[in-house]
Amino acid sequence: MVENRRQRMQALLAADRAARPASAVSLACGRCVVELSVTGAGATVLAEMPTGNGDGDGRPSRGLVHATNPVSAGLEDLQLTVGEGPCLDAFASGGPVLVADLATEVARWPAFTPAACKLGAAAVFSFPLLIGVARLGSLDLYRDTIGPLTRVELADALILSDLATQGVVDDLNGHSVDDVSWLADPHVQIHQAVGMVQVQLVTTTEVALMRLRGYAFTHDIPLAEVAQQVVDRSLRFTDTEDGIHAQ
Template identity: 65%
Template sequence: MSQDRRTVLMSRLENRLDAADGTASRMGVLCALTVEHLAVSGVGATVLASLADGDGQDPSRGLVHATNEVSTGLEDLQLTVGEGPCLDAFVTGGPVLVADLADSHTRWPGFTPGALALGAAAVFSFPLHIGAARLGSLDVYHDRPGKLSDTQISDALILADLATHAVVTELEGHASGDAGWLADPHAEIHQATGMIQAQLNTTTEAALLRLRAHAYTHALPLIDVARRVTDRQLRFTDEPDEDQQDAPA
């Protein structure tokens, strides 16, 4: 039965791609299909890779596609606070299913309030992986609390597998840990982290934490803070309270 459902979903995906006539990416079409098929509010798909100097537990993210602003905001929020369903799915290799996000404050104290403010009430993340090799996640949200049915979960796993194959196709010709080739709105985050690392003579992990802390403290999107760093409008000093604006690099 699951093979029959996979065949149906693959057929629907290919039909939509044919109708798009090359004007939309495979992942974009798949995400739109996921929203419609699962009857959810939005979907984001990401590729994740460990930071070059990290221990493998703090993945950097390249956004592949998001169906709306809320999905984009949820992905950015998780990168800012360093926690959330996407990261849990990546670390554990299994789906993360949260039917009522309001009950998850203790699980993700940094992520949950912001996600609720964005309009997410339920979140579901499905890992993208080939065997033990984890590539990222397919992230689903709904604007009202509620579980996914067993059939929806089964179909979401199939859709995540189809998304994995789409990512693998795009990965051809790139190093397995390199997500920089993506049309990645977070590329500046990696650049800003490197600049902060040089300013403070510290590790990549510590530099990223300082960047995240500044964004969280000032209630700013992480990408906005990163751009201020790369534009040399924000320089980090040895003391967290002495971060300077409009300072030369």
Template identity: 60%
Template sequence: MEDRRQRFADLLASEGDADQGGRMSRICALAVAELKVTGAGATVLSASANGAAADYRRALVHATDPVSSGLEDLQLTVGEGPCRDAFVAGGPVLVPDLAAAATRWPAFGPAATGLGAAAVFSFPLQLGVVRLGSLDFYRDRPGPLSRAQVTDALVLADLATATVIDQLDGHASSDLSWLADSHAEVYQAVGMVQVQLGVSTDAALLRLRGHAFAHDVTLADVAGQVVTRTLRFRPEEDPA
């Protein structure tokens, strides 16, 4: 594994200096080439103090293509999927045939298949017991990763973890403000809906997710409507 780590580090270094966002994009591109996957994405997550499932916060660092970006957005919208499972479990989540695992993620599975994913793989970004996010891959046709590809994915996840740690630059691991990402608007919208409905953060996020899912739009789109005040939620009523 050390030989592979050095090879990947040399490949990344040979592409020249770049900011950490550029380094993450190179890691994702390298993953696509080496693992023979269709796309890759890197996501940073944090959990609430009580670990409530609805209160996981997510920010997309990089995605290689629109499907990868869509898969990350979908998981944020429905609140389930391989990225979250890898983060919670602290180990890889390997699903070589998404259609055959439909019951695992009742909301994510069919929608992910509709986006064009046939297999999904997620590897946690972690240092010791501290978990920071996940490195996620998809294929447009079913098929497992080989043992060598899993080993390479673990090495790339370690390199991605080091990149995220460099980006934290003094921020707490639960503070996602250092990421310029549209998902930050989601958490602003959650706060607004929480006030509008007089409910908990979890309940506000669930209402946003439900509206997004019912109207077949992303959670980010719904959040944008809330923040710009074109959409308002009312207790026991449909939003208007």
């Protein structure tokens, strides 16, 4: 039964590619929207950002591989900005995160939930992209109405997440899983900005990222935009007697 469904999905993706040449990840995300009755889908590569002391316990950094619509892209960016959400939980746990009614999860994700609902997400479903025990990222789905995935939809989502994983592996060809800077994505600038803020504040990578996130959240602007300002040198973080602030 499962093998038959996998073969069906592979056949559908092959037909999709014949009709519209694209990456396997992009096609898997598009197929999720068609098969799973979701509004949007995104896939990301995640890598643990070191804290500066080499212990590898930093928060995950992210490179966006694909998003089917602006809301999906916005949800990915939001999670990177506030440092919480289903994608990060799926990556940390290695298991799916299924939320049929996002509005009920304010206590779980106090920063992510209200903003995600405002973007238009009513339900979210995240699946880790795994090769054995190695975690590569996540496949993230959302609906603009509440409601769970059906049993069949869940089975298909697991199959599509596995096929998306193979697509990520293909895209990673020749690159380290721990380095997402090669991705053609605005988040690449975030890595550059983190390095600049780290030098400006003489601090760790983790603290520099936290300061960038805090500034983005406080001023209600995308983290990528803050990073752009830092890279352009129109925004600089300084350590003063009143605390760390941007000027």
